[in-house]
Structure formats: structure tokens, C-alpha cells
Amino acid sequence: MNPTTSGRFRVHDRRQRPDIDDDAARSGVDDAEEFVLVELADEPVDPTDPDAADRYDPLYATAEGYDGDLADAVDALRPGFVVDATLAWTDGSARFREVEVVRETRFRFADDVEGMFEAAVETWRQIRADGEPVGSITTRSNDGDPNGALYLFADAPGSDTFEEVRTGRLPIEPLVARVNDSRDDDDPREVFVLRPAEYEFVAVYVVFDRDGVLAQTVRDTYDLGVGLAAGLDANYPDGDGGSDSPVLDDAGDSDDDDFDALDRL
Structure with missing residues (x-):
């Protein structure tokens, strides 16, 4: 079973993934569109905390290749939306398993x-x-x-x-x-x-x-x-x-x- 991550996320953008990994790690997904997501903390984050920057590290979820109701839900996402989601990980790449919009900023x-x-x-x-x-x-x-x-x-x-x-x-x-x-x-x-x-x-x-x-x-x-x-x-x-x-x-x-x-x- 693939590992999963569940939480509340901000949809930051939809675009081709920035070139931050080596080519081998990204082989086969260079042309795929992905969502830039930022996980939201349950509690306020103190900006003076030395680890504050790491708390907002972006992650990436595939934007394409879904079926049925999940495909419709993913296609409706827009930059700024806040979502409750479960992500499934395969070889370092994330895909939505579940997603629900909770705020349409x-x-x-x-x-x-x-x-x-x-x-x-x-x-x-x-x-x-x-x-x-x-x-x-x-x-x-x-x-x-x-x-x-x-x-x-x-x-x-x-x-x-x-x-x-x-x-x-x-x-x-x-x-x-x-x-x-x-x-x-x-x-x-x-x-x-x-x-x-x-x-x-x-x-x-x-x-x-x-x-x-x-x-x-x-x-x-x-x-x-x-x-x-x-x-x-x-x-x-x-x-x-x-x-x-x-x-x-x-x-x-x-x-x-x-x-x-x-x-x-």
C-alpha cells in the first residue's frame, strides 16, 4: 500500500513543476501539470521560529489522470483554494486520493x-x-x-x-x-x-x-x-x-x- 498524507492545504498554483530536482528523479513527468500545494498548520506558526521556513515548504500533486468524481473535483481546483485532501505517494510523486474545497480564496x-x-x-x-x-x-x-x-x-x-x-x-x-x-x-x-x-x-x-x-x-x-x-x-x-x-x-x-x-x- 502506498503511503498517504492527509491534511489541509493551500492550492498555490497549477503549472509544470519547477526544475528543483535532478532529471533522473523527474524522468517521465517533465511535461505533466502539477499543483503547487502548501500544507496549513493546525496552529499559528511563529515567524521567528528557526524552522518556520521549512513549515511552508511546497509539495507537488499531479493535476492530471484522474477518473470520475475525483477528476471533476481536481479539475475544479484554482490557485488560492483551501482544501482538505489525502495524497497518495508513489516514487516520490503525489496524487490526490480525496479532495474537498473548504474555502474559495x-x-x-x-x-x-x-x-x-x-x-x-x-x-x-x-x-x-x-x-x-x-x-x-x-x-x-x-x-x-x-x-x-x-x-x-x-x-x-x-x-x-x-x-x-x-x-x-x-x-x-x-x-x-x-x-x-x-x-x-x-x-x-x-x-x-x-x-x-x-x-x-x-x-x-x-x-x-x-x-x-x-x-x-x-x-x-x-x-x-x-x-x-x-x-x-x-x-x-x-x-x-x-x-x-x-x-x-x-x-x-x-x-x-x-x-x-x-x-x-
């Missing part, structure tokens, strides 16, 4: 974007002036209500922060967890990972309401809507009107420690 990635919104640019300038590699703010609606947590990471020459986030090698799960812990709801979020063409940073924007006006505006602004970069085939309502209108050209500083940027794990 979405991750969306856009590289080399034009027209980065002003809140991100102004925050980046302040971070550089302070000599810091990481910073964060809380964005607010026109009514002054918090609607998102914006984190900025330096993308220094010789590094590829965007790719590290996308492949799960730079964990952003603690950022999402802090937002979830601070909110009085179980609503799915929308997480945008954006690298602007003009600036040397990567923005991770955790929008509180996946179905609200702000998330819709960011999707439209950076062509991340239905059927585009994220490959999504679901419809999203526009929200409930002006009270949740986004402020993409301004943002207030947060006095809430929940939204302090984390060190790179």
Missing part, C-alpha cells in the same frame, strides 16, 4: 504590470527612504472602512521575488492568516501578487472581500478577470455599491499590529 499573479496604483508606489517610496526591504499598509474604501492589506517586498537585482512567491518558496500564507485572524467572518479573500514593470518591488495585496468592488476593480485594472490570467471560469458579483468603493490612488496607514509586514521566512 483566490490567488492571482500578474508580472510586468503597467500603471501600478498610487498607494503601492507611495508606500514603496517610503520604504526605500526608511531603508527597509518590506513594508505594509491597510487600504480603505471611500467611506474609510478597511478593505485590504497591502504588503510590499523588495525585488533586488539577482533575485526573483515574484517567482519565489508564485512557486511557494517565499511563503505568503502568514500574511493571509493574519488577515483571516483579524476578521470576524469566514469569507474567502482575493490575493493579488503584482510585479510592476517600473519599480523593483512585488506587491502582495490581500483583499478582504473576494466578491466586493475592490477585488473587481483590481481584476479589471490588471486584466485578471474572468478567463484571463488566472484562468477562472466563475462569475463574481460587483459588491453592494459605493460603501465598498476602492481607493486605489490613496491609502491610510494602519494602527493595527495585525497588518505589520512579516520578515521573509
Whole structure:
């Protein structure tokens, strides 16, 4: 009987497996699509723990070759979803044996974007002036209500922060967890990972309401809507009107420690 792993996982991306193993170990699966998964801890992970980085090591599960209801369930998975799953291991490769979606948060990635919104640019300038590699703010609606947590990471020459986030090698799960812990709801979020063409940073924007006006505006602004970069085939309502209108050209500083940027794990 093949060994199995059961737990709760974040679906980080669906793509060809990054070239991190030797060719012999990956023989025969070079063209196969796989899901990048990050296992979620039962308890909060202390980012100062020396082993914290290892806690978010990505693993890979085959995305193809399933039958029946399991094939439908696997095909419906999208980046950002949280799932309860059992994985079966064969020769170092994992396949889903069971999978159930428990939260439909979405991750969306856009590289080399034009027209980065002003809140991100102004925050980046302040971070550089302070000599810091990481910073964060809380964005607010026109009514002054918090609607998102914006984190900025330096993308220094010789590094590829965007790719590290996308492949799960730079964990952003603690950022999402802090937002979830601070909110009085179980609503799915929308997480945008954006690298602007003009600036040397990567923005991770955790929008509180996946179905609200702000998330819709960011999707439209950076062509991340239905059927585009994220490959999504679901419809999203526009929200409930002006009270949740986004402020993409301004943002207030947060006095809430929940939204302090984390060190790179």
C-alpha cells in the first residue's frame, strides 16, 4: 500500500513543476501539470521560529489522470483554494486520493504590470527612504472602512521575488492568516501578487472581500478577470455599491499590529 498524507492545504498554483530536482528523479513527468500545494498548520506558526521556513515548504500533486468524481473535483481546483485532501505517494510523486474545497480564496499573479496604483508606489517610496526591504499598509474604501492589506517586498537585482512567491518558496500564507485572524467572518479573500514593470518591488495585496468592488476593480485594472490570467471560469458579483468603493490612488496607514509586514521566512 502506498503511503498517504492527509491534511489541509493551500492550492498555490497549477503549472509544470519547477526544475528543483535532478532529471533522473523527474524522468517521465517533465511535461505533466502539477499543483503547487502548501500544507496549513493546525496552529499559528511563529515567524521567528528557526524552522518556520521549512513549515511552508511546497509539495507537488499531479493535476492530471484522474477518473470520475475525483477528476471533476481536481479539475475544479484554482490557485488560492483551501482544501482538505489525502495524497497518495508513489516514487516520490503525489496524487490526490480525496479532495474537498473548504474555502474559495483566490490567488492571482500578474508580472510586468503597467500603471501600478498610487498607494503601492507611495508606500514603496517610503520604504526605500526608511531603508527597509518590506513594508505594509491597510487600504480603505471611500467611506474609510478597511478593505485590504497591502504588503510590499523588495525585488533586488539577482533575485526573483515574484517567482519565489508564485512557486511557494517565499511563503505568503502568514500574511493571509493574519488577515483571516483579524476578521470576524469566514469569507474567502482575493490575493493579488503584482510585479510592476517600473519599480523593483512585488506587491502582495490581500483583499478582504473576494466578491466586493475592490477585488473587481483590481481584476479589471490588471486584466485578471474572468478567463484571463488566472484562468477562472466563475462569475463574481460587483459588491453592494459605493460603501465598498476602492481607493486605489490613496491609502491610510494602519494602527493595527495585525497588518505589520512579516520578515521573509
